[in-house]
Amino acid sequence: MTNELESTPQSSASADREQTCDPSNNDSQEDISLGDPNDIASLSSLKAIRSESEDTNRNEQADHNDEVEEDPLLTRYHTACQKGDLATVKEMIHGRLLEVNKDGDTVEHITGLHWASINNRLSVVDFLISQGADVNSRAGALHATPLHWAARYGYVYIVDFLLKHGADPTLTDDQGFNLLHLSVNSSNIMLVLYVLFNVVSKGFLNVDCQDPKGRTSLLWAAYQGDSLTVAALLKFGANIKITDTEGFTPLHWGTVKGQPHVLKYLIQDGADFFQKTDTGKDCFAIAQEMNTVYSLREALIHSGFDSHGYPIKKRFKKSQHARLVTFITPFLFLGLAFALFSHVNPLFAIIVIFLMTFATKKGLNKFVLPSYGRMGIHNVTLLRSPLLSGVFFGTLLWVTIVWFFKVMPWTFADEPYANILMLMILLFEFYLFGRLVNSDPGCLPEETDHENVRQTISDLLEIGKFDTKNFCIETWTRKPLRSKFSSLNNAVVARFDHYCPWIFNDVGLKNHKAFIFFIALMESGIFTFFALCLEYFDELEDAYEDEYQKQGKCFILGDSDLCSGLKYDKFVFLILSWAMLQSIWVASLIFVQAFQICKGMTNSEFNVLMKENKAAGANVLPFNENFNTTPEGFAPSIELDEDNNDTVLAPVPGSTLRKPRTCFGVCYAVTGMDQWFAVIKETIGIKDGSGHNVYSITSKIPTNYGWKRNLKDFWLTSDVNAPLWRRILYSPTGSKALLNGIEVDYFKLYKFTNKDVEQVSDMV
Incomplete structure (x- = not known):
């Protein structure tokens, strides 16, 4: 919908035409060919979810269009x-x-239920339906139902x-679009999944149902560039070979x-x-x-x-x-x-090693990486391979x-004793x-x-938390607190x-404990x-004392044991330096x-x-990163926010927009030095120009119960019957561990333990 949708009923005709997700619906686009890029560019799909600022703009516009509606009461x-x-x-x-069933305008018969549905006003929708409003009433230029209007966004x-x-x-609108088509065109993956599980899976709609132009939901999702929806439709068995009326x-x-x-x-x-299409063009020609x-x-x-394919x-x-290679x-x-x-001469060695590095990288990329199994959409690169683990193993x-x-x-x-210890x-x-x-780092089983899955979706809808923060769209499971989906393990960890x-x-x-x-x-x-090598170099110095005195001291190292190692066993010296x-x-x-x-x-x-x-204080544009469409005033959602139980660690708007990494940046991150500097700043307390502590984040941690309690956790x-040494040395074998001294199931952790009271808060 466009911004006119929340003005007056008479503006809906043009709005519906602008919203149409079928490019062939407009007369000017009746015969679109791929020969003209401008025609293709005009095939615009629906916008993604509105931000709250857009709602505000619409409300403001509504106040300035009173003259459009003839009946002031209806307006x-x-x-x-x-x-x-x-x-x-x-x-x-x-x-x-x-009267609730006679509340449509005289032009397009748009009802109050339509307007409430398209503006996400659940309380109004609830009231109107309780008063007998017709949920399948048709209105607007496309004769769409309130369900269609809500699904569009x-x-x-x-x-x-x-x-x-x-x-x-x-039911379909005049474009021939049903609930699944409109859900896909909304680009909201949460709605798409809801419809797939609650409508398609139950047999009410076929995942491959076509509109009048023969276009399936998968075709629309592919055109929109909506990879999340494409992946979901494919998991539900959507047919990739069905063609539209143009082939x-x-x-x-x-x-x-x-x-x-998507590709x-x-x-x-x-x-x-x-x-090929009906005009004889394959994907290469289209590209x-x-x-x-x-x-x-x-x-x-x-x-x-x-x-070339x-x-x-x-x-x-x-x-x-x-x-393995x-x-x-x-x-x-x-x-x-x-x-x-x-x-050999160090300068010559540097040149040869540089060439070796280049050849090794090229060889692995060309001859080895193509044999990796493909899973998902992430490119196989050397950084996503066992190369760095091989660097550690090779060093060891x-x-x-x-x-x-x-x-x-x-x-x-x-x-x-030092050698036995080694x-x-x-x-x-x-x-x-x-x-x-x-x-196993702690992977939750896929559902x-x-x-x-339907029950999980229903439970999350009841508490206003059906979004990608709380529901994993890859594994179809509810995400516990402190968990994250891993593309490496293809599971929530x-x-x-x-x-x-x-x-x-x-x-x-x-x-985690084994890693420490x-x-x-x-x-x-x-x-x-290092200590043993120094002893070894000292023994070498004693064995070659006369020759050592002839060669003299080393530059920078002087006459230390390290100098002896550099002179008499350079290979061991280099291994020690690398270590x-x-x-x-x-x-760090x-x-x-x-x-x-x-x-x-x-x-x-x-x-x-x-x-x-x-991001604090930055002018970041609103971005619905979690695909959350919880209606304003939804009571359970407000209660959870006030509890401050699980909103502290929400992703930051715009935080997924990363700057391109340089070679130094990659090394900086891989070695963990970025974390080290961040902790140093937090510990010292770096302040900005206004005197506020920029890195004052420890107060925001909901799981900080004091350093003693945290260390014990x-x-x-959580097995209190096991010996103390076993509790310290062994890692959790199941999903249970301590949190604030209380055993919790991390596979079902949906609320944090209260910081002030030694008991687990109400678990959802």
Whole structure:
């Protein structure tokens, strides 16, 4: 709808025409061909969900159009329905100034229920229906029902209420659009899912139902570039081969729009990019005309095809083999690099290593990554591969090799206990690394029973929380607090902390404690190795004392033991230097994790709070990031906000708009130094020009119950009958853990424990 929709009834005719989601509905667009890009550009779909500011603008416009309505009483009534003025509506209906089934205007018969529905006024809709309003009355230029009007803007709560009170989902407007078509055109994924589960799944509508031009919901979603809706429709079995009256498939229309994610979903589901339209054009010809070649090429390569649509040759039959090659490559690369620096001129070694890096990157991208299995829409890159975990494993393996074959034989006599300690650390480090790589971070099981999903949707609608913040559109489950969907594990991870590229896995409820042991052992192992290497270099100095005196001191290192290592075993010296370099980011990671554990928050929650602080005071445009259409004045939603139970860690409007990352930025994030600086600022208390603490975020943490309580919650399992050592060393095996000293189920955590009272608040 356009801004005229909340003015006066007589303006609805033009508004309905402007809203039409069928491009062929306008006479000027009757015969649209792909030959003219301007014609294609005119195929505009419906807007996404309105912001509250748009509602305000409409209300203001309504006050200036009184002259359009002949009956001032009816104008006042319709305006009250538009604005949600329930008191006025009740006064007029109870006072018999108007009859509820005779409240339409004389031109297009638009009723108060229509106006209330399209403006998301649930209280008015409820009252009018209770007074006998016809939920299937038709009005406007398209003779649409209130259900159609509500669906156009994705108002899930209005649609749900109307359906429960007799609205017919199979009715179509004059365009031939039913509830599913209009829901898809709203671009609100929450409404689309609601209709799929409550209407399509029950057999009231077919997922492939077509409009008069033969266009299915999947075709419309593809044209709109709505990847979320495309994915949902495909999971419900939408047919990708159905064509419209012009021979266009969803992939053809997706190519017109050029949204890469949409194209990836369709191609992965088997869409034929060589199929031609009635005018003889395939997707490649359409992409050329619409300037979407790059998007089509990206989608093809992502799905295992070259830019011409032919399968890319895979060098490995199984994706596991390709991943293993990626994982092993850093070990070989590091060995060759350290060997070069040990035996040739450093300048020549740098040139060779630079060429090796370039060749390795090209080789992995061209010959290895194409053999990876594709899942979802995320591109397979080296940063999304086991490469960095291979860097860590390669480093650990080279440290083990040089310690076992070089350092230990020379130092065991003088430092037996240090060498035994080093052996134990290495054994535990290999064990923990393998365990973390293959561990379950706390994944919630995916819901496949449609009846259970419908119940979840119903429960969330009752409390005003049916949005992407509380409902996972990928796994169809309710999201517990502190959880997050992981594309790596394709699941919602309970008490999600972060994704760690060094273990190629997520860190969450079930493996967070093991991860802390892992990085703590890593840091202690590096310093133990450092001490043993110094002893080893000292032994070398004693063995080659005469030669050492002839060569003299080292530049910068002087006559220290490190100088001896540089002269007599450069390979070990380089391995030690590389290990010490890793100790810097490991130390910062330990510091950050310790800070966050003491504050009772996860790394993910800390990131959200930092974004909130950055966005505070910024002039950010309203953005409905969570697809929330809870009506104004919805009582349960207000109660939850006042409790302040789960709104603290909501995503920040506009926070998903990221700046392009530089190479330095990637390294900065991968090593965790960005978190380290953020914690330092929080600890010191950096202030802005007005004297306010920019990083004063700890007071916003709803799970901060004091550092002692927070430490106990993290380190102790909830099994009070187990020995203390077991509670400390073991990670949670199920979904239960401590929160404020009380056992909670993190798979069903929907409200936080009260900070002041040692008991769990009412669990939803």
